[in-house]
Amino acid sequence: MRKEGFQGYSLHNVIMVAFLTSMGALLLFVMLVLVPRVSSLLETNAIDRTKETVLQSVATLDNYVDNLLSSLHFSSALLPSDPTQPENEWQTGLDFMKESRNDILSIAFFGQDGELFYSTAGKLRVPPHEVRESEWFRKAVEWQGTVAYFSRPHVQQLFNGQRTLVISMARSLEYQQEGNWRTGVLLMDVAYGAFSAVTDGVSLGRSGFVYLMDESGELICHPKLQLIHQGLAREDREAALAQTVGITRDEEDGRERVLLITTVEQTRWRVVGVAYIDEILALQNAFIRIITVVSLIAALLSLAAATLMAFWVTRPIRLLESKMRKVEAGDLNVTIEERGFHEIRSVSTTFNHMLRRVRVLMDRVVTEQETKRLHELNALQAQINPHFLYNTLDSIVWMEERGRSQEAITMVLALAKLFRISISKGRRFITVREELEHVRNYLIIQKMRFKDKFSYHLEVDEDALEERTVKLIVQPLVENCINHAIDEAQGMELHIEIRVSVTPEDLLFTVSDDGVGIREDLLPTLLTTSSGKNGIGLKNVHERIQLTYGAAYGLTIHSVEDQGTTITIRIPRGWEEKP
């Protein structure tokens, strides 16, 4: 038979699966939907914050460079159109400019041929052609105008006594010399430390940092500059060189990095913020770790709850099941505790009630069977009634003594047949033919004994002969008639009419007499009290019939005083005998 729904599956397992499935679905939703979204938000947020930090340092550097450019342009504004003239106010101005700021180490103005017009740092120690060949000089002249050239970090060695690590700023300026316009270069050396201070203080996470590099990828400032120069560390600038502004990622020593790149316009330097993904995402990782741990704990607790709940819910059912198995095995004395869920309690109560009814019915059946057997025994006993037997045998002897052998033989034969049918090899059910044979034999014996005291007539519907009936139900009625006839007839012959008929459903035995009848007040008691004088009595027959066929069947007594009595036995046709 095809299983429908959950039929056939263990309730315990169904509860477990249902519980775990719903918890699993929830956890799956959290892990697959919620966690990635929140992780993504955390990552974006972390990168945004890192970006802000980098932009702040860029802004600081921008401001600083703007400031320096202002000083450079202001210094250039101080220069006279002809620096070869003896006036030196502009030189004082340059000195003042240099003194006004700690980060400006020297300001110098060079002519077109590399000759020094003035320097705040003193005399030149290299020949003019070396100045002319310097990169800063060439670039400044090349970028004519207000655009300033920013050099890479280097040790300034142009002037006597000065050995400082600087970044040089240079711009070209037009001046007049001997009536000719020429192009000179204003050089301003800024302490390298002033630039590195902008980036050195920036930390992006525990390991992250900011560095500067020029357009060609040469490092300007880097927290590990010396290590890189010594070959003890490296900074892969390829990814950062590929763009002027943007965000990109690379990998270093197995750690993924995010590079935030922007450019300082005035210097064309790239500012690169390096942040390590594992540090940026520390919060995200912590979140994922916490969610994972919480999810695992939730899963374990769900498993525990599912197990315990399934156990707790199904325990009373399993108890119920085990008790039912005991009942199935035949122990009807089982009692189930009526407790637990309402439904279980209800089932337990109903089951206990059912068991009690079964026990009562079984007791009743046992009792009925015992009563039946008792009645049958009684009926049999009646057949072996000593008085009847004694009297019959006595009659046989008397006949024999009188030479009436044939009558004696007839009586002996009738007695033998009477007892044979009474016993019927232990069968409870016999044919109507046999039952009537039994009655005939009885009547033969009694007729020979009581001669004219009574007469009888037997009328049988042929259709009834082969019907089956519980045995020894007609003879007691006939015996009852005969006994009353002998006791109360007062010399008159009693006529007994015995009729057997059938209806579509029933088999009817009618025993009528024309005797004195029965008092009306005694009628109700006839089927309820045993009549000791009259053998097993009408009660015995009536109860046996009802025990066998049910309460709808049995004896019906109709009697009119001084007119007669009719007793009808009604039993069902086609009755299947129970083994």
Add this chain to the structure above:
Amino acid sequence: MKKPLIIGLICLVASAALLIWGFQSPASPSSAPQRQVVLLIENDTGSFLMQLRKGMQEAASALDVRITVEKALPDPLAQVRALAEEGADAALLLLADPKPLLSALEEAKFPVVLIGQTVRGQVCVTGDDRACGEALVSRALALAEPSRVLWLTQDTDPRGLERTDGAIAQLKQKGIAILPWPQSPQTLASYGAVAASTQAITQELANLKSTGSLGPGVSVLGMDTGDSRVADLEDGHVQVMAMDSPYAMGYTAIGLIPSLVAEKLAPSLHLCRITLVDPSTMYLAENVKLVFPLLQ
């Protein structure tokens, strides 16, 4: 005990364990034991020591190592006791003759790193002298023909001998002259490029150059002349100078400490790059800390 109750108990215990494990704070770096390293010196060696300490500090900050610098005691046993009392985990030796102290430290099974020299059976950090010798010869050959290149050696300097070893293949191959120091100025002046294997020889050559004993046609290549290096390069007394990086030595030495203390480091030689600097490159940012170590 019923199976469901056992399962439930196991789940509860596992949950509790997960709760404790999952929410415990990650071990902070400061909770790991800090290592202490003592640098033993003979005297303050100026810029070399300064750069060495900077390199050591750079590595120490990442590895959570604390560094102290002390003058070495004359009595090795007393030194060993002092180290033990301080709770030092390892010692770095910057000594001209470390052997007496080494024996005592070895006996006490004390982890040691030697700086600036090579001793068999020890963990040593020093300049790559063999590569330096090779590079010097190559530069000399760029300045003069092989027949006019001279290599000067000095038996008393182990590092100098190592440089000579490094240069020997090229020296032999190119037929370059190899002479012991000292040599007369006349001899030296006949060469186009004279390469010195030691600082002492280089200093002498620079002096000869400055006094004009070696003509302008003789290029001098050699080792770092120390405090006079800038003047020697700028004034043309030395054309090419090979420079150790004490910063790299210090950084490398501290990097070895965790393995050394964990007894996972066998005797080994760790070489640091030696850089060749000339007047055109001496002012570049990458050489600043070599040529101008005191420059901030």
